Amino acid sequence: xxxxxxxxxxxxxxxxxxxxxxxxxxxxxxxxxxxxxxxxxxxxxxxxxxxxxxxxxxxxxxxxxxxxxxxxxxxxxxxxxxxxxxxxxxxxxxxxxxxxxxxxxxxxxxxxxxxxxxxxxxxxxxxxxxxxxxxxxxxxxxxxxxxxxxxx
Numbered sequence: 001x002x003x004x005x006x007x008x009x010x011x012x013x014x015x016x017x018x019x020x021x022x023x024x025x026x027x028x029x030x031x032x033x034x035x036x037x038x039x040x041x042x043x044x045x046x047x048x049x050x051x052x053x054x055x056x057x058x059x060x061x062x063x064x065x066x067x068x069x070x071x072x073x074x075x076x077x078x079x080x081x082x083x084x085x086x087x088x089x090x091x092x093x094x095x096x097x098x099x100x101x102x103x104x105x106x107x108x109x110x111x112x113x114x115x116x117x118x119x120x121x122x123x124x125x126x127x128x129x130x131x132x133x134x135x136x137x138x139x140x141x142x143x144x145x146x147x148x149x150x151x152x
Contacts, residue, residue: 005074010136012052012075017130019078020047024123031114034098041098042112043083050079088113 023045030042052074087110093099094107 009075010133013133020126
């Protein structure tokens with residue numbers, strides 16, 4: 001592993017958490033949007049994350065099954081941002097311009113499937129994970145500085 005590997009891994013985590021916060025902010029901002037360009041109400045978005053495989057040779061413990069030992073990673077990346085297709089809440093409001101005109105839901109308006117409480121919990125989680133990655137970078141910098149002090 002290189003000197004800056006831990007910083008690069010933490011930086012990838014910070015980048016992913018920033019994307020997650022952006023998506024959560026979009027969900028909160030559109031929590032009452034009943035009409036989009038695609039048609040219908042806004043659909044909650046979710047970030048799908050995948051690990052970045054390590055490119056370095058890894059020591060494998062002879063006591064750990066190979067199926068349980070994936071070795072150290074090289075960070076994470078956003079694989080995709082997907083829309084949640086579950087139905088939003090239905091509110092009876094026949095005077096609303098987006099009210100359904102016919103069928104069993106006549107007079108109802110479908111609102112986005114965004115739950116503000118869940119989004120705020122996710123935002124706090126993303127914020128704390130971002131801070132944890134920033135602490136890893138700070139700790140790595142301090143460790144490198146201490147190593148330089150030992151060498152001089």
